[in-house]
Amino acid sequence: MATVDLPLDEEAQEHNSSFPLFSERFMKVAIPVGTAVALIAIWQLGVRIFEVPTYIAPAPSDVAAEFYGEFPLLMRNFWPTLYESITGFVVGNLAAILIAIAFVHSKGVEKAFFPIAVFINTIPILAIAPILVLIFGAGMTAKVVIAALICFFPTLVNMVRGLQAVTPQTLELARILSASKSEIFWKMRLPSSLPFLFSALKIAATTCVIGAIVGEWIGADLGLGALIIDSTFNFRAPLLYATVFLSSGLSVFLFTTVSVIEKLVVRW
Amino acid sequence: MAALQTPAAESDFAAASLQGASVRFGELTALSNITLDIPVGEFWTILGPSGCGKSTMLRLVSDLIPAAAGSAVIFGKSTEEARLAREIAFVFQDATLLPWRTALSNVELPLEIGRKRGVTIPAGDRTPMELLEMVGLKGRENALPHELSGGMRQRVAIARALVCQPKLLLMDEPFGALDEMKRDLLNMQLLEIWRETGTTILFVTHSISEAVFLGQKVLMLQAHPGRIKQIVDIDLPSPREIKIRETPRFNKYCSELRALLEEC
Numbered sequence: 441m442a443t444v445d446l447p448l449d450e451e452a453q454e455h456n457s458s459f460p461l462f463s464e465r466f467m468k469v470a471i472p473v474g475t476a477v478a479l480i481a482i483w484q485l486g487v488r489i490f491e492v493p494t495y496i497a498p499a500p501s502d503v504a505a506e507f508y509g510e511f512p513l514l515m516r517n518f519w520p521t522l523y524e525s526i527t528g529f530v531v532g533n534l535a536a537i538l539i540a541i542a543f544v545h546s547k548g549v550e551k552a553f554f555p556i557a558v559f560i561n562t563i564p565i566l567a568i569a570p571i572l573v574l575i576f577g578a579g580m581t582a583k584v585v586i587a588a589l590i591c592f593f594p595t596l597v598n599m600v601r602g603l604q605a606v607t608p609q610t611l612e613l614a615r616i617l618s619a620s621k622s623e624i625f626w627k628m629r630l631p632s633s634l635p636f637l638f639s640a641l642k643i644a645a646t647t648c649v650i651g652a653i654v655g656e657w658i659g660a661d662l663g664l665g666a667l668i669i670d671s672t673f674n675f676r677a678p679l680l681y682a683t684v685f686l687s688s689g690l691s692v693f694l695f696t697t698v699s700v701i702e703k704l705v706v707r708w
Numbered sequence: 709m710a711a712l713q714t715p716a717a718e719s720d721f722a723a724a725s726l727q728g729a730s731v732r733f734g735e736l737t738a739l740s741n742i743t744l745d746i747p748v749g750e751f752w753t754i755l756g757p758s759g760c761g762k763s764t765m766l767r768l769v770s771d772l773i774p775a776a777a778g779s780a781v782i783f784g785k786s787t788e789e790a791r792l793a794r795e796i797a798f799v800f801q802d803a804t805l806l807p808w809r810t811a812l813s814n815v816e817l818p819l820e821i822g823r824k825r826g827v828t829i830p831a832g833d834r835t836p837m838e839l840l841e842m843v844g845l846k847g848r849e850n851a852l853p854h855e856l857s858g859g860m861r862q863r864v865a866i867a868r869a870l871v872c873q874p875k876l877l878l879m880d881e882p883f884g885a886l887d888e889m890k891r892d893l894l895n896m897q898l899l900e901i902w903r904e905t906g907t908t909i910l911f912v913t914h915s916i917s918e919a920v921f922l923g924q925k926v927l928m929l930q931a932h933p934g935r936i937k938q939i940v941d942i943d944l945p946s947p948r949e950i951k952i953r954e955t956p957r958f959n960k961y962c963s964e965l966r967a968l969l970e971e972c
């Protein structure tokens with residue numbers, strides 16, 4: 441076999457774009473962290489100097505003390521919300537993905553169901569939540585359904601776009617190779633939808649927590665949402681603040697998890 | 709003993725034979741009444757003004773679009789049969805690689821399509837790895853397309869096109885987006901691949917000198933409706949070297965074709 445020898449002209453520009461220098465990376469972390477610390481310090485000072493009552497606005501130190509002191513209570517309310525958020529995330533996104541696949545394969549299904557999906561999406565989640573609590577009762581199911589519902593629409597829209605993102609040229613390639621419909625789906629449409637899917641999943645990772653908490657507001661004995669309502673009505677501001685921080689910590693955790701998985705899966 | 713009727717040998721057929729073939733897009737006649745025979749093993753280049761139907765012609769031959777009238781026959785078979793038998797390969801202007809697959813697994817794609825359905829896939833003499841080596845990408849087989857330059861991506865596309873050992877290789881401005889140096893390099897490589905594999909090549913280009921340098925014949929198309937203007941024999945010695953482009957003969961062909969193109 442004759443190898444066609446070439447001067448390897450193009451190899452010069454390698455792809456290992458050098459990592460940012462250590463000091464650059466350090467500054468990237470240090471600036472936002474420093475800003476946050478400064479804001480917290482201002483908050484602490486402000487509350488102390490103006491002698492704001494704790495039940496109106498607690499100082500960060502009060503919140504931290506409450507977080508430490510009421511840790512078992514916070515955790516007892518954290519797990520149900522985590523469970524509802526993750527289950528809702530899985531259910532809502534899975535439903536959206538499957539329906540998107542159905543839409544892409546049949547224009548009829550899309551014509552029949554897309555307007556309904558749009559309609560459901562236009563109902564504010566706060567308005568639909570009581571209805572779902574009436575239907576599913578005060579247990580976890582209603583919260584899971586609300587979390588699922590809030591995830592559903594962005595994923596549906598993005599997934600449909602992703603599955604249709606295959607270039608006409610790629611489809612011509614598929615035809616020249618006489619690929620079947622299922623081969624086109626598995627080897628071309630599905631992989632090319634992944635970047636779109638992940639940008640939707642990142643939205644869903646934070647909104648599913650909102651869904652679960654809104655559900656808990658309407659009616660629940662346990663969960664971060666219930667604790668928010670409880671501590672508000674009992675004027676336990678430090679506990680309220682601690683709960684809010686824990687909720688946003690949960691969102692950040694889910695978002696980070698999805699982002700890490702995205703980095704591993706979508707390498708192109 | 710009665711002589712047995714032997715089936716017609718493959719070489720009795722042209723690689724591609726168009727008989728009064730036309731293609732229409734609604735009202736527009738993109739190709740009108742094309743009749744030509746491309747003998748097996750020849751290298752033809754196609755020139756013509758933009759929109760004259762060059763791509764359409766390749767897409768007709770590769771069964772991407774049907775003929776509105778007339779016929780297109782590939783090695784004695786319908787274009788569909790030839791496509792199903794993987795006798796035709798296509799290299800597009802942009803490499804059309806799957807961005808999530810490495811260079812090697814892009815080249816392997818044609819071997820995967822249809823395998824689970826039990827389709828017999830004509831595997832070539834060369835493995836995907838050897839093909840990558842042949843196009844000068846040894847050591848880059850695990851690179852993803854976005855990590856490769858335009859020229860390298862196009863070479864992966866060529867390796868992919870060769871993996872099923874096609875008898876007819878269609879190329880639609882494959883080097884159009886490359887700079888002159890890379891284009892020369894890939895032109896030389898392509899000629900070498902052609903000599904080695906003996907495949908028939910139909911190559912669309914906008915560059916007159918590329919058409920003359922590569923082609924044994926230059927098919928000149930003209931527009932409105934797309935039809936054959938002239939088929940010009942390029943009688944230059946083979947194997948061709950880059951230097952040949954400085955010879956008076958080469959330049960004579962170029963100016964002849966330029967004059968023809970201006971008439972279109």
Ligand SMILES: Nc1ncnc2c1ncn2[C@@H]1O[C@H](COP(=O)(O)OP(=O)(O)OP(=O)(O)O)[C@@H](O)[C@H]1O
Binds near residue numbers: 756758759
């Ligand atoms: N899918 C299509 N639908 C409608 N018209 C088309 C389609 N494909 C091509 N055409 C028309 O057919 C004619 C020939 O197109 P074609 O792409 O074959 O030209 P070309 O010679 O390849 O041009 P270029 O050099 O710019 O690539 C053009 O007028 C074009 O607008």
Ligand SMILES: [Mg+2]
Binds near residue numbers: 762763764880
């Ligand atoms: Mg074209």
